[in-house]
Every structure is written in C-alpha cells, then in structure tokens.
Amino acid sequence: MTNQTKIEEAYVAAHARALQAAEAVRRMIEDQPAPNGDNRIGWDHVGTLRHYAEQLEDLLGTHESEDAGN
Structure with a gap:
C-alpha cells in the first residue's frame, strides 16, 4: 500500500467521521424544544x-x- 493510498483512505474516514458528527449536531439542535403551547x-x-x-x-x-x- 502506497503512502498516497494511506492518505486517501485516512481522508475518506475523516470525512465520513466529520459528516456523522455534523449530522449528530444537527439532530441535537433539532431535538431542542420548540416554543409552542405544549412545551414551556x-x-x-x-x-x-x-x-x-x-x-x-x-x-x-x-x-x-x-x-x-x-
């Protein structure tokens, strides 16, 4: 395995990890209560x-x- 291949694989893994983290943050924000009659x-x-x-x-x-x- 070449060094460039290792770099590319590491990049793909880091990219996927960052996207998963961003999606988790989006869900965390969306899970906050909305100001409506049922939620104080x-x-x-x-x-x-x-x-x-x-x-x-x-x-x-x-x-x-x-x-x-x-």
Missing part, C-alpha cells in the same frame, strides 16, 4: 442554543482563519 421553554433552553451557536461559530471562525492563511 425557559432561559436554560435559550442558553443551550446560544452555547451551541457560539461553539459552531468558533469552529467556523477557526476554519476561516485557516483558509485565509493558505
């Missing part, structure tokens, strides 16, 4: 979603910084 939401729910958004924005900001350096 509180500031804790707002805080949770703000925390998720902040972490995702940090991740995206890091990625943008890396892209700018290329």
Whole structure:
C-alpha cells in the first residue's frame, strides 16, 4: 500500500467521521424544544442554543482563519 493510498483512505474516514458528527449536531439542535403551547421553554433552553451557536461559530471562525492563511 502506497503512502498516497494511506492518505486517501485516512481522508475518506475523516470525512465520513466529520459528516456523522455534523449530522449528530444537527439532530441535537433539532431535538431542542420548540416554543409552542405544549412545551414551556425557559432561559436554560435559550442558553443551550446560544452555547451551541457560539461553539459552531468558533469552529467556523477557526476554519476561516485557516483558509485565509493558505
């Protein structure tokens, strides 16, 4: 097995892992309660979603910084 083949296999595995993680985050966000008559939401729910958004924005900001350096 060549080094390039190893790199490509590792990339495919990392890509799949990242997509699985992104899908899990999407489901986690969607599972948060919606503000309707049956669900009482509180500031804790707002805080949770703000925390998720902040972490995702940090991740995206890091990625943008890396892209700018290329």
